[in-house]
């Protein structure tokens with residue numbers, strides 16, 4: 116019985132690992148924005164993928180289960196949009212500062228997680244001109 120369970124777990128783990136190898140950048144389960152590939156496309160497109168992978172879990176547009184969005188909704192009380200992707204007043208410098216330093220319950224990100232090029236793309240995505 117015990118052996119059968121161990122075997123089932125081993126097979127499950129192996130299947131999971133091979134499924135991951137096929138996609139270079141799988142869409143994370145918490146994704147709330149359109150997935151793109153982090154190393155392809157324009158800076159804005161690449162930044163959108165970085166956002167999707169690292170930020171959307173907390174800063175998704177839907178406030179449900181998005182602690183960053185909820186927190187910013189409370190902070191700005193309607194004076195500024197709660198979702199980062201709807202903001203028009205973010206600067207590249209401020210995005211980079213918050214990402215490298217973190218704030219409140221937001222973690223800071225190391226260069227081994229989001230490298231400088233990815234951070235530039237992320238800043239381009241969040242500061243892009245909006246209609």
Ligand code: HEC
Pocket residue numbers: 166169170171172173174182183186187190199209210213214218219220221222224229237
């Ligand atoms: C674990 C949840 C979490 C993750 C992941 C997260 N954040 Fe945050 N973020 C927060 C919280 C909470 C705040 C603080 C809001 C406040 O001051 O009330 C915040 C604040 C910010 C602010 C400051 C906005 C303002 O006007 O004060 C920026 C910019 C920001 N986050 C960008 C990002 C980016 C870019 C990423 C992805 C690299 C990210 N965050 C990932 C939770 C998160």
